[in-house]
Amino acid sequence: MSAAQNRTPAGISLPQTEINWDRLDKTKFFVVGAGLFSGVSALLYPVSVLKTRMQVARADAVHTTALSIFKHVLRSEGIPGLYRGFGLIITGTIPSRMVFLTTLETTKAATLKLTEKLDVPETSAAAIANGLAGLVSSMASQTVFVPLDVVSQRLMVQGTPGATKYDGSIDAIRKILRADGIRGLYRGFGMSVLTYSPSSAVWWAAYGSSQRLIWRHLGYGTGKEKQPPSQAEVVLVQACGGIVAGGTSALATTPMDTVKTRLQVMSSEGGGRPTIKQTVKQLLRDDGWGGFYKGVGPRFLSMSLWGTSMITTYEFLKRLSVKQEA
Numbered sequence: 001m002s003a004a005q006n007r008t009p010a011g012i013s014l015p016q017t018e019i020n021w022d023r024l025d026k027t028k029f030f031v032v033g034a035g036l037f038s039g040v041s042a043l044l045y046p047v048s049v050l051k052t053r054m055q056v057a058r059a060d061a062v063h064t065t066a067l068s069i070f071k072h073v074l075r076s077e078g079i080p081g082l083y084r085g086f087g088l089i090i091t092g093t094i095p096s097r098m099v100f101l102t103t104l105e106t107t108k109a110a111t112l113k114l115t116e117k118l119d120v121p122e123t124s125a126a127a128i129a130n131g132l133a134g135l136v137s138s139m140a141s142q143t144v145f146v147p148l149d150v151v152s153q154r155l156m157v158q159g160t161p162g163a164t165k166y167d168g169s170i171d172a173i174r175k176i177l178r179a180d181g182i183r184g185l186y187r188g189f190g191m192s193v194l195t196y197s198p199s200s201a202v203w204w205a206a207y208g209s210s211q212r213l214i215w216r217h218l219g220y221g222t223g224k225e226k227q228p229p230s231q232a233e234v235v236l237v238q239a240c241g242g243i244v245a246g247g248t249s250a251l252a253t254t255p256m257d258t259v260k261t262r263l264q265v266m267s268s269e270g271g272g273r274p275t276i277k278q279t280v281k282q283l284l285r286d287d288g289w290g291g292f293y294k295g296v297g298p299r300f301l302s303m304s305l306w307g308t309s310m311i312t313t314y315e316f317l318k319r320l321s322v323k324q325e326a
Contacts (some may be wrong), residue, residue, distance in 0.1 A: 026137055092147075105127075115129065138201070150176070192260055199252070
C-alpha cells in the first residue's frame with residue numbers, strides 16, 4: 001500500500017505496510033495470490049448463492065428469506081447446491097483478478113504522484129487515490145468478469161421456478177450463445193459497471209477513511225507521544241476497516257446489484273432480452289420499493305466478510321511477495 005495510506009492522522013508510519021507496486025515480485029504476487037483468494041472465495045461463495053436466489057425470488061415464492069433458502073437448498077440439492085458455478089468462477093476470476101490488482105496498484109501509484117505535485121493534503125490524497133483506483137480497476141476487470149458472472153448466476157438459480165436447466169458450465173455457455181449470441185454473455189454489463197465500479201470506489205475510499213478514524217480513536221494523531229502500533233494492531237485496524245468498507249458499499253449499491261442480477265437471469269414477458277427499464281418496472285410491480293433491497297442481508301454479510309478477508313489476505317500477500325534485497 002502507498003505511503004499516504006500507511007500513516008495515522010499524526011503522520012506516524014505504520015510498520016511493515018508501506019509496500020509499493022515496484023517492490024513486489026509480480027510472479028509470486030499473482031501465483032500465491034491466486035491460491036489465497038481462491039480459498040477466501042470458496043469460504044464465502046455460499047453466501048453469494050443465497051443472495052442471488054433471494055434477489056430473483058418471486059413475491060409469491062415459498063422460500064424468500066436467507067435461512068429458508070439455505071435450508072431448502074441443503075434439503076433438495078445438498079452441499080453442491082451451495083457451490084453451483086463455483087468451478088467456473090474460480091477458473092475465470094484468476095485473469096479478472098490479475099487485471100483488477102494490476103490496474104488498482106498502478107492507478108493508485110500514478111494518482112498519488114499527481115496529488116503530490118498538486119500539494120494535496122495527505123488524507124485527501126489517500127482518499128482520491130484509493131477511490132479512483134477502485135473505480136478504474138473495477139471497470140477494467142468487468143470486461144473479463146461479466147461473462148463469468150452471467151453463467152455462474154444462471155447456475156446459481158437452478159432449482160427456482162422458471163429457471164433454465166443446464167448440464168454444467170459448458171452447457172450453460174452453449175445455450176446462452178445459441179439463444180442470444182455473444183451479447184447474451186454480456187447481459188447486464190452496463191448495470192455491472194454501474195454496480196461494481198461505484199461499489200469498488202466506495203469500498204476503497206471508506207477503507208482508507210475508516211482506518212484513520214480508528215487510529216484516532218486508539219489515540220494516534222492526538223498530539224501525544226505514543227509508540228508505533230504493533231503488527232497485531234495494524235492487522236486488527238485493517239480488518240475493522242474492511243468490515244466498515246464492505247458494509248458501507250453494500251448498503252449503497254444493493255439496489256443496482258438487484259436489478260443487475262435480475263437482468264442477467266430473468267426473461268422479459270415477451271420472451272426476449274429485458275431492458276433495465278423493464279426490469280425495474282417488473283421489480284416495482286412485484287415487490288415495491290423494498291424489492292430493491294432483496295438480499296441486502298446476505299450481501300451486507302458477504303461484502304463485510306469479503307472485505308475483511310480480502311484486505312487482510314491482500315496485505316499478507318504483499319508482505320509475502322516483497323522482492324528479496326540483492
